Amino acid sequence: MITALALLGYAACAAWCVPVLLAPLTRRGASVRAGLAAWLTAMASVLVSAAVAIQFSLRTVAADWPQLTRALCRSVAGGACTPAVYGSVVYQAGVIVLAVSLTLAGAVAAWRYGRRVRRSRAQTRSHARAALLVGRAIAGQARTVMLDDPRPAAYCVAGRPAAIVVTSGALAVLDPPQLAAVLAHESAHLAHGHHALATVTRGLAAAFPGVPLFTRGAAEVARLTEMAADDTATRSSGRPALVTALIAIATGAAVSSAAAAGAGIRGAAAPAGTMAAAARAVPDRVERLLRPSSRARAAAFAAALTLALTLLAAAPPALTFLATR
């Protein structure tokens, strides 16, 4: 009982407190990998704690069951109903209510998660299939198609096979190096399995609506995977092409990547702090590319995130050990 309560208390506290602590550490994407690992570890830590709490309270119910039935019997019998028995009935009823409600909550969450993941997988696959059938192949690019639409957009969709879609509106505002950067970004998502992270985190957000760790966490994981794909695209296509491609698609107006490279968009000539504190994906990404974190800053953030990750991973086993001792 103590163990179950300790783990539940931790899970509830972490589900509401961790987002407040982690979000400032991962917002600027100083250390993308450590950030992703920290968010995912936090989610796993809370889920494991809740699952172990359910298991402990179920075990308590099973162990106390004979005693409970005896107590109930005596209380119905009347005269034998001593205060000790009465107290124990309340205690055990409490345990049963806790176990049953936790199990129900777990079952509802699992059902919501499963429904969301199944639907999302079906829709994702059918979108990819249709895109590959309807879109016109882009020369020299496997699994990459163009759809006619004046709105500039580019996206990838997981599936069997996966597809990368670029609209005619996007092609109209991108020069060849920028298109290469966009395709490198989208390929990075597919190659690194970012869609799987999105499926799981969005499924958890659907399973636990209103729980900040999962709702905020899904959004933060999405932001971090964008930044991770930016980093991959920067390595192959260069920063000027990627930044100008972002701006071109976001604003719908062509920006020459060559001119930007000439003008020194590498980080050194970047504008100083322009952003308010709110989490805004596209401006944050542009700012991050224009003004990359220094090595020291990245290392400090990675260290802080690694510490948080270690504590989150250690919490469930530590609490279980301390409470059962």
Place this chain on the structure above:
Amino acid sequence: MHGFGELEAVLMQRIWDHGGTLTVRDLFEELRGERNIAYTTVMSTMDNLHRKGWLARERDGKAYRYKPVASREEYSARLMREAMAGAGDTEAVLSHFVAQMDGSESAALRAVLAKLRDALP
């Protein structure tokens, strides 16, 4: 399996480009000049596309005449609607290069760009 999906795409593109209705024979004759392909392959692929709801067909003598259920533009529009819908409306996992921006985000981006322009010569 990949190859088969690719052939489906090739056939659909041909049928859309062609306009009107086509028999398996028409399409086979057209493709034979360009790629090594068997009549039965074209036939089974078109049958698959019919089963999956992409092609409608009607009997014309001994053969079927096929035509697209909807135009390429209609399918494109449907896909773009799904892709552009807000996160709540679509359950497909699409990863946009640039997510749809709200007003404050556009303003923030314009602010970055203004500073950028100042920073550039």
